[in-house]
Amino acid sequence: MDQKKITVxxxxxxxxxxxxxxxxxxxxxxxxxxxxxxDVAGLEACGLEESCRLLAGERWRNGRGCGGNVIDGQRVVxxxxxxxxxxxxxxxxxxxxGGLGRGTASGGMPVVLSVARKLEIPTLFVVTLxxxxxxxxxxxxxxxxxxxxxLGLADAVICLPNDLLFSVLESTTPLSNxxxxxxxxxxxxxxxxxxxxxxxNLLAADFGSFITLLKKKKSFCSIGVGIASGEIDAGKRGEAxxxxxxxxxxxxxxxxxxxxxxxxxxxxxxxxLSLGESRQILExxxxxxxxxxxxxxxxxxxxxxxDKILLAAITVKFDAESxxxxxxxxxxxxxxxxxxxxxxxxxxxxxxxxxxxxxxVSKGVMExxxxxxxxxEELDIPTxxxxxxxxxxxxxxxx
Ligand SMILES: Nc1nc2c(ncn2[C@@H]2O[C@H](COP(=O)(O)OP(=O)(O)OP(=O)(O)O)[C@@H](O)[C@H]2O)c(=O)[nH]1
Ligand SMILES: [Mg+2]
Numbered sequence: 001m002d003q004k005k006i007t008v009x010x011x012x013x014x015x016x017x018x019x020x021x022x023x024x025x026x027x028x029x030x031x032x033x034x035x036x037x038x039d040v041a042g043l044e045a046c047g048l049e050e051s052c053r054l055l056a057g058e059r060w061r062n063g064r065g066c067g068g069n070v071i072d073g074q075r076v077v078x079x080x081x082x083x084x085x086x087x088x089x090x091x092x093x094x095x096x097x098g099g100l101g102r103g104t105a106s107g108g109m110p111v112v113l114s115v116a117r118k119l120e121i122p123t124l125f126v127v128t129l130x131x132x133x134x135x136x137x138x139x140x141x142x143x144x145x146x147x148x149x150x151l152g153l154a155d156a157v158i159c160l161p162n163d164l165l166f167s168v169l170e171s172t173t174p175l176s177n178x179x180x181x182x183x184x185x186x187x188x189x190x191x192x193x194x195x196x197x198x199x200x201n202l203l204a205a206d207f208g209s210f211i212t213l214l215k216k217k218k219s220f221c222s223i224g225v226g227i228a229s230g231e232i233d234a235g236k237r238g239e240a241x242x243x244x245x246x247x248x249x250x251x252x253x254x255x256x257x258x259x260x261x262x263x264x265x266x267x268x269x270x271x272x273l274s275l276g277e278s279r280q281i282l283e284x285x286x287x288x289x290x291x292x293x294x295x296x297x298x299x300x301x302x303x304x305x306x307d308k309i310l311l312a313a314i315t316v317k318f319d320a321e322s323x324x325x326x327x328x329x330x331x332x333x334x335x336x337x338x339x340x341x342x343x344x345x346x347x348x349x350x351x352x353x354x355x356x357x358x359x360x361v362s363k364g365v366m367e368x369x370x371x372x373x374x375x376x377e378e379l380d381i382p383t384x385x386x387x388x389x390x391x392x393x394x395x396x397x398x399x
Contacts, residue, residue: 005092006194009034009112011077012105013042013065014128014183015098020046021187027304028191034087036112038076038104039065054087056080056108066103070141073107084115091116094123097190099162100142101130110149117153124214125150125157126190128182131175132163156214158221158314160186164252178249185250188225192312196266196298202278205266205298213262213294213316222315224251230307238281241311245285251315257285260315262294269299270306285313 008031010019016035022028023046036054037043040063043053055063057076066072077084088094094116098105109125116123127146130138150157165178197205226245228237246254257263265285267278278299286295372379377386 005032005090006030006095007032007034007088007091007093008095008097008190008194009036009088010046011036011096011098011108011112012073012102013037013039013099014179015096015105016042016046017183018097018187018190019048021183022191023047025187025191027302028187029304031191031194032091036077036080036084036104036108037065038073039063052087054080054083056104066107068102068138070103070107070145073103073105074111075107077104077108077111081111081115084112085119088115088119088121091119091121093194094121095126095190095194096123097126097186099128099130100145101134101138102141106141106145109145113150113153122155122211124193125154126186126193127157127159128186129159129161129163131165131178155211158214158223160221160223160250164222165249167252168247168249181249185223185225185248188227188310189223189250189312189314192225192266192268192310193314195268195302196300202273202275202299202301203267203282203297204300205264205296210264210296213264213296221317222250222252222256223312224248224257224315225310225312227308227310237309238277238284238311241281241309242284242288245311245313246288251313254288256315257288257313258290259317260289260293261318262296262316263289264296264298264314264316266297266312267299267309268305269301269309271301271303272306273299273301273309281309281311285311 008019008022008028010016010033016037019033019035022031023033032052033048034052034054035043035046035048036056038056038061040055040058042065043055043063046053057072057079060079061072061076066076096109096112098109100106100109105127109127113123113125127142127150129142129146132139146157146159162178162182165182166173169178169181197207197210224245225248226241226243228241228244232240245251246257251257263285265282267273267281269278282297282299286297289295
């Protein structure tokens with residue numbers, strides 16, 4: 001596979017910073033990097049050459065960003081669809097990275113995803129969820145983007161709550177320092193993931209099971225990265241990398257590995273890294289994981305990594321509640337038609353009217369327009385909502 005066709009796309013302020021960090025890292029040279037933002041300052045600061053940068057909605061937002069407005073974010077990026085299609089032409093694997101919670105990344109990621117779907121590019125998202133202290137509305141934007149826009153269509157979504165940073169940092173740490181650390185960890189994890197998943201020349205992680213694993217409902221993920229370089233005795237470098245991994249700011253404490261339902265462990269090293277040593281190091285990581293957890297491991301070597309190793313772990317905790325509801329749903333599918341059961345999934349008994357779970361989310365681009373009224377009725381609100389009419393979802397008595 002042409003390495004340059006493996007593309008990491010950073011979107012929004014935080015995403016652009018991460019591709020900027022990757023650009024400075026010679027180890028990331030094989031990757032193609034793209035940055036998209038509606039904020040000209042952030043975009044230029046990432047240092048990518050002009051052909052790899054896209055200023056979204058320049059005429060409309062004047063390069064000033066979207067000010068936290070997710071609808072503006074969606075609109076400016078959707079405006080650049082054709083341009084994004086050109087940028088992604090020929091890409092064999094796409095990793096999209098950014099921070100959710102404000103405008104450009106939250107609104108724009110679904111647009112990037114729909115272009116990637118059209119071009120049939122396998123796509124993985126690595127996103128951060130805002131700190132609790134950033135407020136409820138940012139959290140809601142982030143969660144809605146993941147749940148309603150990304151999860152169903154992306155091959156995989158790795159969500160990392162920024163709050164994890166506080167489990168290892170002093171509470172007095174300035175937010176800017178916490179973000180810097182997050183950027184560093186994210187860029188390293190992105191690097192480890194792309195390298196091993198796609199070029200695992202010692203021990204390739206199984207891409208299929210990786211995707212299946214991440215498609216399952218998760219409560220959250222966390223990541224740990226440990227690097228050990230030349231100054232450490234060759235026989236001890238595995239242990240040193242492991243120790244650093246366990247102290248990683250986005251891991252959320254050493255016990256996260258032990259508590260995880262699944263863990264993806266990746267190891268990168270120089271040409272001197274043997275199959276024996278990599279097994280030994282991966283076993284070291286596996287020992288931290290509970291026996292019933294699912295484990296996916298991969299290892300790769302490259303000249304650029306001579307005398308260094310990087311060990312990364314992504315921990316996944318499944319969401320017990322959604323697992324249960326998934327089970328219920330699949331068992332109700334296997335029921336013959338019209339079978340009555342007491343399970344909540346089979347509530348379509350005669351006499352009950354099922355209603356569609358429709359919620360008014362936003363009026364989208366109409367939000368700023370004038371109100372359209374007829375008498376006392378606001379016509380932008382659909383009739384069934386205005387008149388309180390329940391709509392049958394058509395499955396009555398079928399399940
Ligand atoms: N890792 C990291 N995350 C950040 C940083 N700054 C902000 N974030 C997080 O990322 C989220 C989105 O912020 P930005 O990336 O600045 O937002 P944006 O996508 O550019 O959106 P607009 O500025 O509204 O156009 C925030 O809510 C924070 O949780 C940073 O420097 N590093
Ligand atoms: Mg911004």
